Amino acid sequence: MTDLVGLEIEQRGEVIVARVTGELDIAGASSTGESIGEAVPTSARALVVDCTGLEFIDSSGIAMLFGLARRLGSRRQELRVVARGGEPVSRVLEIVEFDRAAPVHETLDEALAGLSTDGG
């Protein structure tokens, strides 16, 4: 009934920034994943999923992020995730060792920095 997850997509040059807010659980994970996937054109170089506004994530959300990593990897596109340390989301990402699939940054700027250097 109520979708507790919010999504904003922003294009910064060759990088797509997806800001996910609210609570990401089984109710909204797959649809959010699809929306993000569709928002990333093949021409894009990288996708940054900003989870700093995300208050909750469960295994469904994690599965969605893993899915995105696989999908982008097959297209030779890069995925980066932003999550502040100490926050619940960051804690979950650590548990599932998400950094083996994609790098997790503290801030959006940090995530974008490497990409823009490469792009510049």
Add this chain to the structure above:
Amino acid sequence: MRELPELFDVRVKARSLAYLFVAGAGLGLLTLVLPHDDGIHDVQLWILAGIAIAIAALIYAQVDRVSEWQLHVLLAAGTTILSFANYYTGTSTLYPLLYTWTALYAFYFFGLGPALLHVGYIGLSYAVVLAIQDPASPAIRWLLAVGTPLIAGLLISRMLETLRAERLDSDDSARALRQNEARTRLVLDSAPDAFVTLDRDGIIRSWNLAAERMLGWSAAEAIGKPMHALVIPPEFRDRHDQRRLALMDSAEPFATAHFDVDLERRDSTRFPAEATVSKVDVRGEILVAGFIRDVTDRQRRQEEREALLRAQAARAEAERVAEMVSGMQLLVDAALAHRTLGDILSDLVARVRGVLDADTTAIYLTEEEDRLALGAASGGAAQIEDPEPIAFGHGFVGRVAEARQPMLAQDPTPEELPYPGLRELEIDSLIGVPLLAEGEVTGVVVVCAAAPRHFTAEDMNLLRLAADRVALAIDHARVYEREHRIAETLQRSLLPDRLPQLPGLAVAARYRPAAAEAEVGGDWYDVLPIPGGGVGLVMGDVAGKGLAAASMVGRLRSALRAYALEGHAPARVLEQLNRLIWTETDEGQMATLIYVVIDPAEEEIRWVNAGHLPPLLLVDGGRPYFLEGGSSVPLGVLPFPDFEEVSAPMDPGALIVLYTDGLVERPGEHIDLGMDRLAGVVREGPAEPQQLCDRLLAELVPRGGAPDDVALLTLRAVPIGDRFRVEFPAQPEALSSMRGLLRRWLRHLGATDQEVAEVVTGCGEAATNAIEHAGAGGGAPFEVSGQAADREIEVTVRDFGAWRQPREGDHGRGLSLMNALMDTVEVLPTPEGTTVRLGRTLYGTDANANGGPE
């Protein structure tokens, strides 16, 4: 037999009788003077002669006063005197001859009958004389004395009768003729009508006084002149001549013509006249005689009478029309009274029946595929059991619909009657009129009359007028109902049909559309879970009514949900909504709105108020008070208003009431009174939100409905203890509620933020599994319970579905998360379902700080 006229005046008779007496007396005296024999008694004769002369003198003196019967008596007296004279003169004289005198007098002056009586008396008295005298051959004497005057008298009588008859013929006719002419002249001259006689050439032969008065010409001037030159207007002259000649040449002896004509007076003024002319034969000459009547007055009277009749007819018509119009007004009134189509139909059908004075009236409405269904009926046999729809062209009603024309049927066959129940009423007359709206037959109105009433063409016209109104009313009602239904449906769909299940929070809401209001209002409310375990309450009122308001509510609702979900602070959410109204809607569009965020875990309430009535807060055991702070202008009034967010503590067990003005506002009453009433009812309870809503509506909404829409939303934070047990629907959306409950419980137990996050995540995985299991188990709800002992907590998630082996690399992470975040994880799959028991020790620094016993 005609009564013969009297030949003689009574005075003539009297004088003649006097002469007769004198002559008799003279003859008697003469016999005394002349030499006579001794047998005569002189003295007695002298006396008798004297008596006779005296009687003669008496008659003469009283000749003017004497009457017919006195003459008879006197004549009889003469006979008696004569008889005495016969006695005293003896048998030798010829005195009996004198009886002839009296007899002849009688025959001459009296009728035959009285004369014969007198002769009879003569015979009797002479017979007495003869009997006393006893002469020789008395019979012969008697016969001679009586027979002679009898024969002579009869002859005279016969002669006089012939004479009288002749006099009657000659005298009478002459006098009658004279009298007639005079009378005719008098009549003609005094007649109000002109009388004119014309000869064959049209020359005037007679001209009465009325003709002189009427036409201005005197008889002397007119007679001898041609009629048409004198008084006939030129254009009528030919016809005048033709008419006269036709009348004269007519074979009928008394041919008569009657016609209207215009005539000219001497002064050339004209006037309408009416003429009656006849052919008359005056001593062998054929003339035309005519009466002419001036009908100016009569025409005027006729016109006046006609005008009067017209006025009366007009008044009657006006009264009829007035009555009809008032009947029509009733129809319009029925149409204007905003009610359901069904109500309008049953009202209309009764009123049409009254207007037409019909026995039964029915309104049929067109359904799909050209079929007519009975909408309403009134009058006899109106209680019909769900009659079959009528196809166009079938039966009387169907034919009216097909022909699109009013129809009048007399003495219909039973098959033609709209429904069988009417057959018992002996319906003699039917009128059907199609209901037309924008060229479409939307229905048929039928009126039926039982004998002896028969409808007329006028009734049909009346029904047609009525049908126009009925069609309009039905059309309006249908359009209105459609719009109302759309708006209501839209609004209802915008209101949450089911409030989210919020563990530990009891929520109830009510929406009541206004009683008399035609259109739905712009009242709305919403309850939305806020990320982080809070709940948002919204109560708003969009200015305006109907579809426009409803669609505005829809936009505000979806926008508010979107902004709230993004985690914006309440003030920021309202700023966004204000921008939406300000920039994207018509000028003047505005809305009041209060947005309350309740975070039960934090035991805090925050709100922003855009011009709405303040919420009412009741803390357990305290007095209710309105949350007056944070009030700002309504949305859509200013481009950049400042919305101030205000917060207040919300203790466990506290109750909040949000409402719209319809609940507290009454016409002619200050709103504070309504708000005081609201506070009073809330203070008395009950505290359970559903019951409280019902009580508030019962106490505050007048019977028959409020004048405005009423929306009401109440929330109570149910105190949570160390243990809880809640059932959730096996739907992904339930997860958020469950997490909210856990957060509140964990806060209550004094857990740290990190502990809360970890336990919520771990338990969430168990709940997610439960939902997935239920997918195979028919959607049965799952149960979450928690208990805390000292620092140990145990959360049990129990489902009634089938256990699924976690898939590797995907949901398998759920189990690893549980294991990582919780101290103990126990999974107990059974054929009836799966139970997951999760244990954890809390080390929160503020443990027990908030964990007092509830």
